Amino acid sequence: MIVASNVSKSYGAACVVDGVSLQLPKGGITSIIGPNGAGKSTLLSMVSRLMAMDAGTVTVGGLDVSKAASDELARRLSILRQDNHMTARLTVRDLVSFGRYPYTKGRLTLDDKEHIERAIRYLDLAALSERFLDELSGGQRQRAFVAMVLAQDTDYVLLDEPLNSLDMKHASAMMKLMKRAATELGKTVVLVLHDINFAGWYSDYIVAMKDGRVAAQGPAAEMIQPQVLSEIYEMEIAVHELAGQRISVYYG
Amino acid sequence: MHDLRSRPHPELVEGRGRNTKAATGSTSWIDKLTMRPSRPLIVLAALTLLALLSIALFMTLGAKGNWSFVLGFRGKKLLSLVLVAYAVAVSTVLFQTVTNNRILTPSIMGFDALYMLIKTSTVFFLGVGALTSIDSQLQFVVEVLAMVTFSGLLFRWLFLGEERSLHLLVLVGIIFGILFRSMSALMQRMLDPGAFNVLQDTMFASFATTDPTLLGISTVIVLAVSVVGWRLMHSFDVLSLGRAHAINLGVDYKRTVAIILVLVAILVSVSTALVGPVTFFGLLIATLAHGLIGQSKHRYVLPAAVLLAIVALVGGQTLLERVFAFDTALSIIIEFLGGAVFIFLVLRRSAR
Known part of the structure; x- marks a missing residue:
């Protein structure tokens, strides 16, 4: 479980995350949605210790992220x-191999190599594995980075807009992969997503942020509602039932 | 409302095109697969040969008279050139790794200027007597400690907080460099001519006349730095991925970067003490090493940079002394080439 209590962050006078307290359930996919500048990425950066918080604490699986040893956290999150x-x-392949660094500090074992190959296969990168990153398109590079994170094999996987620059095929493949990681391997996946339809379709739990605070949270079905979404995004959003799923329409 | 996702993403079209190329033109990447591991090794082997050749020529070319005297005399010079080559190459590559850029070097950030300022301050405040009466090795150690302290503060402020823009860093570096140099210049003007003469002697970059008194202590310091560096070796590649990835992969970022920056400061002190400040040499060497090796693994790039630096200094010095009969021009040529590389890198970066 990820527990944030009273987490705040300001840049100068602008308060980006304003006293957020949150409990994200263990297991399954949790998506954080919300308009630009709502503080989603900042919150994720603080949860993952990339950014120091001005106030508050975050624990991931019982470990306090600002106190625990970085390499212990790297095997957990x-x-x-x-x-x-x-x-x-x-x-x-070099990049994906870095995913095993928290375990063996650069000396790869057979077990590590298996993890690396599996991650490369999962993300459909076998044909590209010997190419240099600067020779890839944005979407291919994005998949390579996700493969590295997958090779890291942590209980908690935090991804900030993982669908950025992915085409439809790879975007839905990415979400299916996350779903599999959550159901088959018992991982806890937390995503920042902009596409509320992807969020609604694949998430178990959705947190909506607005102006640095949590505006609403709940199971996906309760969150994909016209009133809830219109309030968060300040625009007309219709929700239709399609093939047993709730789909938001906001293109008009 | 306008939404980015309702448009086809340009990346998508491009990505597809490259994808099919990779699938059909599979021989090219198989070629790459079989060729790739050997490229760094071939480069390293060639550089090793070149470095050994430079050293052999440096020691023997144009030698007349007593061999034991010639070898002893030139051996000392060779050792200082090799120490400088090693210090500049390793400090520059590591500095670029931890700061995650390929344009800035400790010298461009004004660190040899800081060392010169420390040296000038010693003479200014303690008198020229200090420079001549205190044991020069002890003096050197104190200077290195002062250097580590000051540069440590500056580095921490610049590189350990939030990420800063590269242009800001270049600007800060240039301004600090000018500040340090002007402060040294001010103090030098206020010195009496005799003291200034003694000081000036130690300040000019010259590969022809290195300072022999500091050879022993420099060797010990460089070895000690290498031992510490060796133990951190595994984190270099991870740090080159950038701050966020390094933290994600469990590197104790602040501590590791702080240690590496201390090592860099010590190496800069050693090379500046031996031959004076050389601004663009490190940049030239690091850029060439990365380009020749073609990938970023430090186990290839670091030795390549050291060997390149040895070839440039020892080989260049031999060429100029023995073939062209020039004396102090090597630093000018190296600075010219390095400066050109710097301008090229800055222009290429702003073009993108």
């Missing part, structure tokens, strides 16, 4: 942000 610009020149 993985994070992938949206901006993965990189000066280093590496192949896809």
